Amino acid sequence: SQTIHQWPATLVQPVGSPLSLECTVEGTSNPNLYWYRQAAGRGLQLLFYSVGIGQISSEVPQNLSASRPQDRQFILSSKKLLLSDSGFYLCAWRSGTFSSYNEQFFGPGTRLTVL
Amino acid sequence: AQSVTQLDSQVPVFEEAPVELRCNYSSSVSVYLFWYVQYPNQGLQLLLKYLSGSTLVESINGFEAEFNKSQTSFHLRKPSVHISDTAEYFCAVSDRYTDKLIFGTGTRLQVFP
Numbered sequence: 001s002q003t004i005h006q007w008p009a010t011l012v013q014p015v016g017s018p019l020s021l022e023c024t025v026e027g028t029s030n031p032n033l034y035w036y037r038q039a040a041g042r043g044l045q046l047l048f049y050s051v052g053i054g055q056i057s058s059e060v061p062q063n064l065s066a067s068r069p070q071d072r073q074f075i076l077s078s079k080k081l082l083l084s085d086s087g088f089y090l091c092a093w094r095s096g097t098f099s100s101y102n103e104q105f106f107g108p109g110t111r112l113t114v115l
Numbered sequence: 116a117q118s119v120t121q122l123d124s125q126v127p128v129f130e131e132a133p134v135e136l137r138c139n140y141s142s143s144v145s146v147y148l149f150w151y152v153q154y155p156n157q158g159l160q161l162l163l164k165y166l167s168g169s170t171l172v173e174s175i176n177g178f179e180a181e182f183n184k185s186q187t188s189f190h191l192r193k194p195s196v197h198i199s200d201t202a203e204y205f206c207a208v209s210d211r212y213t214d215k216l217i218f219g220t221g222t223r224l225q226v227f228p
Contacts, residue, residue: 043205043218043220044205046215103147104216109156
């Protein structure tokens, strides 16, 4: 069966520090991968998605970047964190093969607090 | 572009009462519809989905949703809620031509004893 992992679970970082959040998927190959941010009291905002190694699409201009160095690994980064980067970050995957629907499966999330 | 509207940001309800969480989407072009549930400090879990066929879909824990094409709605209902149903509920839509889900802003269901 497929599983998705995210770490760390929680993170407290000072403004201006770098960031690296990691997401890995097991039990599937060539998945589509997604990074979402959920700010307090708000819905889900799609930040990046990837359909393959090295292929990253950015949905919104921001202080963050994403990379996919391996098929089942998706990394969210920042060189200098801002207060507004605080939030709950969710990674998700869906089957990359042609399928009749787009159901996504979510990881447990990372709670990031920037002070 | 597709959009999803969840009109109620919060829905308070007493235990064993019925509940309806509303969801409307913007386009009647062929779509797939989903309800996800998020318990505190956790990721999202798929609750139910509409792909095709019967317009009424059910989950294993008593929720159901009905796809209404003419009203472009996919409201979530449960005839009798439990304390454990307290969570945030997200409606999402995708079409058959993109790799993305479009989420609503969520509805927080608070069940009181």
